[in-house]
Amino acid sequence: MDLKDYQHEVVVTDAGLPFKLFSFEGASGNYIRDKHWHRSIEIFAVWEGKLDFTLHDKKFPLSNGEFVIVNSNEVHSILAPNPNKTVVLQIPQDTFAEYFTDDQFIWFSHGDRESDHRVFTLLQEMFLIYTNGEEGNKLQVLSLYYELLYILVTKYRKFNVNEEIVKSNKQLKKLSSITRYMKDHYAEPLSLELMADQFNYSPSYLSRMFQKHAGINFKDYLLGIRLEHAVRELEETGGQIVDIALGNGFPNSKAFSNAFREKYGVLPSEYRKNN
Structure with missing residues (x-):
């Protein structure tokens, strides 16, 4: 993968x-x-x-x-x-x-x-x-x-575009700066509250913005970034799974394994063996 x-x-x-x-x-x-x-x-x-x-x-x-x-x-x-x-x-x-x-x-x-x-x-x-x-x-x-x-x-080209699409496009432009920050700092202990403060939003507003315009909640979005980096390390390095977990923002290897299995259907160790 x-x-x-x-x-x-x-x-x-x-x-x-x-x-x-x-x-x-x-x-x-x-x-x-x-x-x-x-x-x-x-x-x-x-x-x-x-x-x-x-x-x-x-x-x-x-x-x-x-x-x-x-x-x-x-x-x-x-x-x-x-x-x-x-x-x-x-x-x-x-x-x-x-x-x-x-x-x-x-x-x-x-x-x-x-x-x-x-x-x-x-x-x-x-x-x-x-x-x-x-x-x-x-x-x-x-x-x-x-x-x-x-x-x-x-x-x-469409000339009569639903107003909701136009509004969503504007909101995603705003979200892009937030997701770039998350991409650069994903290994750090990020939270909805921290990101909201960083970009001068209330946590509830930022949460609604993610859910409505990106179609995913903040927590799952951040988890996806971390898992994608972790997958690449599993494929390209021989690092210990616990080190990969901690290096990609997970609190411990158990949390990493649970999240990995929920998304990919196998444990990180099985994935590495198969790939």
Whole structure:
């Protein structure tokens, strides 16, 4: 299982290109990515296999030849229990600045459209050319990329967006600074009260903000960050489990083992043996 470092994900574009294009990290299966969000627009295109996407609380199962558009600051999670071949394109939100609403906002539809096949084909061609390595391939990839942007703006952009979505987007922008702090200090004894004081909120308000706009409570969100770091250490180091537990913010190895088993179904020692 390969997990990213934190819940509010920072997206960095590829060198010399205005986007990030890569193979999905859960391609080998046995993969869970908890609820998270980022400012970039993200497209997942499945070539082989299946993915189970959740956008907020709505399910979007994907199979061969299908894709999903994840909007900026849209809370999503991913389950890939089996091997798959999936390409991911991440586009910085500011790419669409010229098309923002007065709220500095843009939203793309998740629904089926006649343009879906062309979008999927463009993503395939972009990836194959980009990974080919031949001289001048960036120019060809860019030409396909700008065609894709044109289709997104003209065929997928939504003009009548639910006011609740706009409000949630604004709140998640505020939460992003909080989750960045949690990412940097996850190994420390953080609490809802401490974070509320740090960012000048009341604990009850911050708790409601997490639950309503991130779809997860503060405690579970922090636990997810700590577990993701711990999983990586289990995979990549030979450290003692008690040291991994303490080094990632757990009070003791028992608390770590209980939380780990509840999420992944096995004890840390079994997970390490299997991986």
